[in-house]
Amino acid sequence: MANEEKQEDAAPSVVIPEERPYPKGFRCGYIAVVGRPNVGKSTLINYLVGEKVSITSHKPQTTRDRVLGVLTRDNAQFVFVDTPGFQSKYKGGLIHHMNNVVRGVLSEVDVVFFVIDAIGWKKADEEVLRLIPRESTVILVLNKTDELKNREALLPLMAESMQKFPFAAIIPTSAKKGKQCEELLEEAKKYLPEDAPYYDPDLYTDKSPRFLVAETVREKAFRLLGDELPYGIAVTIDKWDETDKSAEIIATLLVDNERHRPIVIGEKGAKLREISRLARADVEKMLGKPVHLEVWVRVRRGWSDDIRALKTLGYE
Incomplete structure (x- = not known):
């Protein structure tokens, strides 16, 4: 498995x-x-x-x-x-x-x-x-x-x-x-070498669906929170269950300070729900199927200055 x-x-x-x-x-x-x-x-x-x-x-x-x-x-x-x-x-x-x-x-x-x-x-x-x-x-x-x-x-x-x-x-x-x-x-x-294609003509990116979904969630957080958004924020995909007809995805927004957590969540969870709603709409278009997307928030102190944490998050 x-x-x-x-x-x-x-x-x-x-x-x-x-x-x-x-x-x-x-x-x-x-x-x-x-x-x-x-x-x-x-x-x-x-x-x-x-x-x-x-x-x-x-x-x-x-x-x-x-x-x-x-x-x-x-x-x-x-x-x-x-x-x-x-x-x-x-x-x-x-x-x-x-x-x-x-x-x-x-x-x-x-x-x-x-x-x-x-x-x-x-x-x-x-x-x-x-x-x-x-x-x-x-x-x-x-x-x-x-x-x-x-x-x-x-x-x-x-x-x-x-x-x-x-x-x-x-x-x-x-x-x-x-x-x-x-x-x-x-x-x-004019300046490209004469050569056969490096990638399949039907491909438009080399990134995996998981990467694109994580980036979509991060984008919505940036756009919705604007200047309130702490710079130290990242996204992990914790669950990915996909069939031909639907997908269930759980993502986590990581912040590096406890005081940032309520900013991302918003009053009564309003901002976090909106981040999830906006991201889900884009992910459904990307995958071409209904998607159940949950987004959570977790504090991971100092991740943006931690070499091991950066590697874990894909920044190598």
Whole structure:
């Protein structure tokens, strides 16, 4: 039974049959999406892939680990790597892990999408830019153009940007509205190597359903609690019973301080019930079946600075 459960939790297979025909000149490669916190990296990947593979919120550091999103076209496969926003202001075990993820990804990809706000450069943007080797193929993505009052300001920003780094291209976009995203893909494709797909064309992420459900619960907590939400929060999946017709899932929100527990629960359990309700709706769409989802809260002191706890929670 234990072996069966382990197989169910594993990420989908990524093996490609060698005999599958692909057109001559097919391109495939990895694209890292990097930038400071809260510039829209996850929103951009979700739009490009056409599926929700990475959670989003207005709170910085929503993404904590690398998340793969896969988009397969007739002549190319784009494998996007969503990364945590690089953080220099705060310290701790979790922050150290997230910054290491960014550094590791940069050494493994074919193209880098470096994302900043279209309103202009900030000091934190330049700190992230210094991490990128100058020999890397980097496309500067000026995101959130839908929020600009004067689009003419983009021209001097583009000129300023080329003085900072030899970008292969600069593409203004709005990930929220989907503007210029197709142009971004076409530009990236030029720099991908000619190769067969790395992943099955029907796959849109390498993450297991358990991971996606845990992230969905965490996203709803971020969105519902906003500034009240303590930074030290994580989600574990404690029970997963799934049949062809339904699923029963029990998740636990971990907080690292006793005083945070009532904040997450809310008056008479109202906030926790709403987190569960919102998450269940997304999970049912993801799994394509009715889901009974229970969400509990437990205190685990200092988990975000505990190396062993971080490994247990999947942050290795």
